[in-house]
Amino acid sequence: xxxxxxxxxxxxxxxxxxxxxxxxxxxxxxxxxxxxxxxxxxxxxxxxxxxxxxxxxxxxxxxxxxxxxxxxxxxxxxxxxxxxxxxxxxxxxxxxxxxxxxxxxxxxxxxxxxxxxxxxxxxxxxxxxxxxxxxxxxxxxxxxxxxxxxxxxxxxxxxxxxxxxxxxxxxxxxxxxxxxxxxxxxxxxxxxxxxxxxxxxxxxxxxxxxxxxxxxxxxxxxxxxxxxxxxxxxxxxxxxxxxxxxxxxxxxxxxxxxxxxxxxxxxxxxxxxxxxxxxxxxxxxxxxxxxxxxxxxxxxxxxxxx
Numbered sequence: 001x002x003x004x005x006x007x008x009x010x011x012x013x014x015x016x017x018x019x020x021x022x023x024x025x026x027x028x029x030x031x032x033x034x035x036x037x038x039x040x041x042x043x044x045x046x047x048x049x050x051x052x053x054x055x056x057x058x059x060x061x062x063x064x065x066x067x068x069x070x071x072x073x074x075x076x077x078x079x080x081x082x083x084x085x086x087x088x089x090x091x092x093x094x095x096x097x098x099x100x101x102x103x104x105x106x107x108x109x110x111x112x113x114x115x116x117x118x119x120x121x122x123x124x125x126x127x128x129x130x131x132x133x134x135x136x137x138x139x140x141x142x143x144x145x146x147x148x149x150x151x152x153x154x155x156x157x158x159x160x161x162x163x164x165x166x167x168x169x170x171x172x173x174x175x176x177x178x179x180x181x182x183x184x185x186x187x188x189x190x191x192x193x194x195x196x197x198x199x200x201x202x203x204x205x206x207x208x209x210x211x212x213x214x215x216x217x218x219x220x221x222x223x224x225x226x227x228x229x230x231x232x233x234x235x236x237x238x239x240x241x242x243x244x245x246x247x248x249x250x251x252x253x254x255x256x257x258x259x260x261x262x263x264x265x266x267x268x269x270x271x272x273x274x275x276x277x278x279x280x281x282x283x284x285x286x287x288x289x290x291x292x293x294x295x296x297x298x299x300x301x302x303x304x305x306x
Contacts, residue, residue: 057281236286
């Protein structure tokens with residue numbers, strides 16, 4: 001179902017906080033120096049007489065060397081007064097506190113491997129072993145935690161660096177320029193999307209992560225190529241393929257959030273200024289994109305060609 005790759009281009013960036021940094025540093029330390037590779041991801045603008053809002057789709061984790069923060073993207077960022085992201089990353093202590101309150105499994109829950117369909121158990125245990133995580137460490141937690149961990153913890157071994165992700169680059173640039181950074185959501189909200197899922201849906205999410213694990217590099221690479229080529233139509237088609245079997249996950253992680261963010265943009269148009277809004281690229285692709293919800297309210301998002 002390709003839900004693992006979805007996390008890099010659409011779903012909650014807080015998922016990257018589940019990726020063990022130590023293993024990432026070790027993998028990157030032995031990797032060859034990256035070669036610069038040009039990228040021209042899609043950029044849109046929504047504006048009225050006194051307000052301009054740029055819409056930029058991000059990838060939450062990238063390989064070093066991909067040159068995207070230049071040309072029209074950098075020009076739009078430089079013109080903006082404020083950076084708006086899905087989430088302003090919390091400090092580790094805050095994140096741990098939230099997890100402690102939201103991730104624990106109900107008393108008497110079976111080990112996660114025993115909750116999975118019999119045909120998924122060996123693959124789950126193998127994947128967890130591959131990323132160096134003892135499966136028993138998750139048996140006191142809800143299945144969604146294992147699903148997110150499996151979705152991101154193996155990325156450093158493939159050469160992906162969370163520090164190269166678009167949000168990290170944009171946040172650092174905003175700090176250097178003295179621009180305020182605003183979050184559309186909080187970490188508690190994003191964790192809540194998963195923590196409030198019925199157990200059956202959490203297990204479906206985890207099962208898809210288990211299925212997708214062997215193809216992680218291939219599928220994520222495909223999505224990043226589509227993003228770098230500025231092809232949101234292809235990216236949307238790839239994502240729709242990935243979400244077809246779990247429409248409830250698509251509703252929670254994509255559609256309902258896109259509708260809320262469109263309303264945020266419409267409200268922000270009532271206040272003068274220039275905003276650079278950067279969310280996962282998957283939110284700006286497909287038939288239920290942020291732009292599609294804006295269009296339903298007769299608000300036009302115009303593609304900036306460069």
